Amino acid sequence: MIKRPEEIVGSLLTIGDELLQGDIPNGNSHHIASELRSRGFRLNRIVTVGDREEEIVDFLSKCVTECRFFIVTGGLGPTDDDRTGSAASKAFNRPLVLNTDYMSWLQKRLAERGLAWSEQLGRMAHLPQGATKLGWEMAGFFIEYENIPCYFLPGVPHEMKTLLSEVVIPDLEQRFPHRMVYTKHILRVQGLMESEMNLQLKDLSLDQIGIDIGYLPQVGENWVTLFVTGESRSQIEEKIKKAEAQIIPRLGPQHISGHNDECLEKVIGQQLLRHSWKIAVAESCTGGLLSHKITAISGASDYFDRGFITYSNQAKMDLLGVPEQMLLAHGAVSEPVARAMAEGACRQAKADVSLAITGIAGPTGGTPAKPVGTVFIACVSPRKNVVEKYLFGGNREHIQESAAQAALALLWRTLSDDPNLHCH
Amino acid sequence: MIKRPEEIVGSLLTIGDELLQGDIPNGNSHHIASELRSRGFRLNRIVTVGDREEEIVDFLSKCVTECRFFIVTGGLGPTDDDRTGSAASKAFNRPLVLNTDYMSWLQKRLAERGLAWSEQLGRMAHLPQGATKLGWEMAGFFIEYENIPCYFLPGVPHEMKTLLSEVVIPDLEQRFPHRMVYTKHILRVQGLMESEMNLQLKDLSLDQIGIDIGYLPQVGENWVTLFVTGESRSQIEEKIKKAEAQIIPRLGPQHISGHNDECLEKVIGQQLLRHSWKIAVAESCTGGLLSHKITAISGASDYFDRGFITYSNQAKMDLLGVPEQMLLAHGAVSEPVARAMAEGACRQAKADVSLAITGIAGPTGGTPAKPVGTVFIACVSPRKNVVEKYLFGGNREHIQESAAQAALALLWRTLSDDPNLHCH
Numbered sequence: 001m002i003k004r005p006e007e008i009v010g011s012l013l014t015i016g017d018e019l020l021q022g023d024i025p026n027g028n029s030h031h032i033a034s035e036l037r038s039r040g041f042r043l044n045r046i047v048t049v050g051d052r053e054e055e056i057v058d059f060l061s062k063c064v065t066e067c068r069f070f071i072v073t074g075g076l077g078p079t080d081d082d083r084t085g086s087a088a089s090k091a092f093n094r095p096l097v098l099n100t101d102y103m104s105w106l107q108k109r110l111a112e113r114g115l116a117w118s119e120q121l122g123r124m125a126h127l128p129q130g131a132t133k134l135g136w137e138m139a140g141f142f143i144e145y146e147n148i149p150c151y152f153l154p155g156v157p158h159e160m161k162t163l164l165s166e167v168v169i170p171d172l173e174q175r176f177p178h179r180m181v182y183t184k185h186i187l188r189v190q191g192l193m194e195s196e197m198n199l200q201l202k203d204l205s206l207d208q209i210g211i212d213i214g215y216l217p218q219v220g221e222n223w224v225t226l227f228v229t230g231e232s233r234s235q236i237e238e239k240i241k242k243a244e245a246q247i248i249p250r251l252g253p254q255h256i257s258g259h260n261d262e263c264l265e266k267v268i269g270q271q272l273l274r275h276s277w278k279i280a281v282a283e284s285c286t287g288g289l290l291s292h293k294i295t296a297i298s299g300a301s302d303y304f305d306r307g308f309i310t311y312s313n314q315a316k317m318d319l320l321g322v323p324e325q326m327l328l329a330h331g332a333v334s335e336p337v338a339r340a341m342a343e344g345a346c347r348q349a350k351a352d353v354s355l356a357i358t359g360i361a362g363p364t365g366g367t368p369a370k371p372v373g374t375v376f377i378a379c380v381s382p383r384k385n386v387v388e389k390y391l392f393g394g395n396r397e398h399i400q401e402s403a404a405q406a407a408l409a410l411l412w413r414t415l416s417d418d419p420n421l422h423c424h
Numbered sequence: 425m426i427k428r429p430e431e432i433v434g435s436l437l438t439i440g441d442e443l444l445q446g447d448i449p450n451g452n453s454h455h456i457a458s459e460l461r462s463r464g465f466r467l468n469r470i471v472t473v474g475d476r477e478e479e480i481v482d483f484l485s486k487c488v489t490e491c492r493f494f495i496v497t498g499g500l501g502p503t504d505d506d507r508t509g510s511a512a513s514k515a516f517n518r519p520l521v522l523n524t525d526y527m528s529w530l531q532k533r534l535a536e537r538g539l540a541w542s543e544q545l546g547r548m549a550h551l552p553q554g555a556t557k558l559g560w561e562m563a564g565f566f567i568e569y570e571n572i573p574c575y576f577l578p579g580v581p582h583e584m585k586t587l588l589s590e591v592v593i594p595d596l597e598q599r600f601p602h603r604m605v606y607t608k609h610i611l612r613v614q615g616l617m618e619s620e621m622n623l624q625l626k627d628l629s630l631d632q633i634g635i636d637i638g639y640l641p642q643v644g645e646n647w648v649t650l651f652v653t654g655e656s657r658s659q660i661e662e663k664i665k666k667a668e669a670q671i672i673p674r675l676g677p678q679h680i681s682g683h684n685d686e687c688l689e690k691v692i693g694q695q696l697l698r699h700s701w702k703i704a705v706a707e708s709c710t711g712g713l714l715s716h717k718i719t720a721i722s723g724a725s726d727y728f729d730r731g732f733i734t735y736s737n738q739a740k741m742d743l744l745g746v747p748e749q750m751l752l753a754h755g756a757v758s759e760p761v762a763r764a765m766a767e768g769a770c771r772q773a774k775a776d777v778s779l780a781i782t783g784i785a786g787p788t789g790g791t792p793a794k795p796v797g798t799v800f801i802a803c804v805s806p807r808k809n810v811v812e813k814y815l816f817g818g819n820r821e822h823i824q825e826s827a828a829q830a831a832l833a834l835l836w837r838t839l840s841d842d843p844n845l846h847c848h
Contacts, residue, residue: 019470021458022454022458022461023651027449029472035446044473048469212441214442286719288713288715298786298787298788300711301735305735307735308732309715309730311719311728311730315729315730361722394582
């Protein structure tokens with residue numbers, strides 16, 4: 001009888017005061033979670049505690065029986081703040097015993113390097129009864145507790161990564177050969193709020209075919225994420241196709257700008273290339289962020305010609321030919337100036353398409369009529385010319401980011417008017 | 425009797441499948457841990473669970489009584505995978521009730537934007553009995569449980585950060601005025617490798633006065649971080665002064681560009697303001713990143729006039745007056761072109777100071793003579809004119825980032841030649 005694939009769920013405990021104090025980000029947990037997932041394992045929780053033995057004992061005893069495997073990182077070194085070995089001994093009720101093989105190896109190694117043996121180092125050779133040493137060159141051991149494999153790894157990232165890929169994952173794969181395959185698939189959605197998407201999609205029952213749906217708001221766009229579980233890679237792809245066939249018509253294909261890593265600047269680049277159109281950009285309050293986004297894509301020189309960062313009124317007049325009279329009559333943050341900036345950029349650069357942004361990024365410079373966050377965005381193209389007004393919230397950084405993102409979305413909508421340009 | 429400072433310990437629960445699956449790093453927990461620590465609070469544990477209500481209920485009930493305050497992030501949106509409000513209701517045994525004020529506000533807000541009300545959105549207005557809404561513009565609420573303050577914050581990073589700094593930390597500071605003080609103090613170091621810094625500082629024994637020292641490499645600069653514990657703000661400041669008096673002479677004061685949040689673009693802005701100098705920027709391979717960095721600083725309009733993103737040769741000729749002959753003879757990525765770009769930017773903008781960058785960000789476009797990562801940076805100023813050649817490693821993003829950072833450092837060194845301009 002063939003065993004059916006099943007979901008293998010584990011827990012992760014990361015130990016270290018430096019994590020609780022925010023001195024360093026918990027890169028280990030991100031790495032372990034992501035590596036496990038791509039191999040068909042899932043974490044049900046990640047717990048971080050400090051270098052206090054009773055906290056470690058507490059979590060080891062509480063959590064170990066609620067999962068199929070357990071990974072612990074940190075607290076395995078030779079110093080007094082390394083309490084993991086002793087905590088495991090207490091939690092699993094296995095006395096610490098001397099691993100004589102490892103002790104001899106350690107002593108030999110030190111002697112080779114002309115270093116003295118110390119009691120302190122001897123601590124590393126004491127492991128809970130029944131434990132197997134993992135990797136001689138570094139801290140780490142393995143122990144089975146009520147049939148649950150428990151891997152104790154060092155907190156030093158490159159040592160942890162080595163043991164994870166060379167020992168832990170191969171061992172897990174051998175223990176649990178019939179497990180599910182997981183994939184995350186992202187749909188990038190423009191112009192719909194999270195709640196609207198949810199409303200359109202709430203009555204889908206994708207969980208019956210092994211798909212969890214999630215919503216991840218980004219700056220200026222929202223993501224629908226499909227977490228797909230299947231028995232094989234090809235089954236997964238089949239499921240994604242089926243799910244998209246239900247999701248895309250409900251959201252409206254005109255709202256989907258791309259999948260996975262297809263950010264707007266990438267999609268726009270492909271659209272411009274397809275038309276052999278050149279783009280020029282004129283920026284005031286975003287100060288170069290929009291041009292930077294466009295040129296962050298490799299190959300942008302094939303369609304991006306130049307950008308004008310016209311922070312002062314004088315610069316808008318000199319470089320883009322915005323009339324002084326217009327600046328005086330309407331102010332730099334206005335619909336006519338945004339349009340004149342975009343037209344000027346197109347004309348000066350002899351480009352086919354242009355985007356212009358003018359607004360108030362704050363925190364100063366707002367007025368009752370034009371509060372901080374007011375931004376006008378203009379798009380000139382052979383297809384049509386548009387100016388849109390926005391009111392963005394948040395701090396300076398967020399307003400700049402939102403404005404650049406909205407400009408990309410405006411251009412994308414303009415270029416996508418031709419239905420043949422849609423990505424599906 | 426004067427109360428002695430004490431340690432105020434809290435717990436953090438972060439919620440989201442995307443964290444357990446390693447889709448995104450847990451930046452929220454790093455930010456919260458670090459912000460709390462610098463205000464004199466300590467976390468005893470950080471727990472991450474997925475969007476499963478029973479897991480959230482379980483941890484809320486288990487952990488809440490083991491700390492002095494509790495922070496939860498994530499799962500507060502209007503969608504079906506947002507389970508935190510309902511979980512809090514169960515864990516604390518407080519039924520969900522409609523907050524009519526917030527409901528009216530939400531409805532009014534949607535109407536203003538011409539959007540329809542939905543039942544779905546109504547979920548966000550249901551809070552556990554006794555809860556106070558935090559911030560109207562975003563999800564979040566506060567509840568006291570057995571005298572323990574519990575803050576429920578959105579998972580969206582900029583919303584979480586806003587509520588943390590504007591609501592949570594001020595409230596905690598008021599509740600616990602007598603606490604130990606922790607501070608992280610950063611020295612920003614230019615032009616020294618991590619190993620050189622370590623060599624210069626290794627024999628300092630700052631731990632005797634309650635200071636831990638750390639090294640954090642950044643793009644283009646390195647940080648020495650001091651983790652300082654004390655009973656009062658003034659004692660901490662005294663300790664930092666003592667430590668700096670030992671550290672700065674060893675590293676050389678000419679290598680220190682600032683402290684804490686004094687990034688190069690901020691320091692340069694102050695230098696330019698002090699001289700009443702205007703700056704113009706010309707960029708090729710960084711495509712706007714340098715201008716964006718400079719204009720990310722609030723008030724940049726007082727010294728930043730304009731930026732030229734001259735991606736094509738034609739743009740370099742049109743906007744900066746780079747001679748065609750020079751481009752043909754030396755290529756766009758060359759010392760004379762970098763200099764001509766900086767001179768042209770200064771001249772066209774009538775600026776006092778200018779920076780120009782031209783290089784190969786890759787991954788394509790490299791040659792044996794000018795491999796990917798080759799970048800020329802020119803600085804023109806009333807003090808002196810310089811062109812420097814660099815060879816940066818890494819991918820496109822890293823090369824662009826390194827080049828922009830190196831340009832800022834070049835300008836900072838130029839403007840700092842006057843010893844009175846040093847920041848200490």
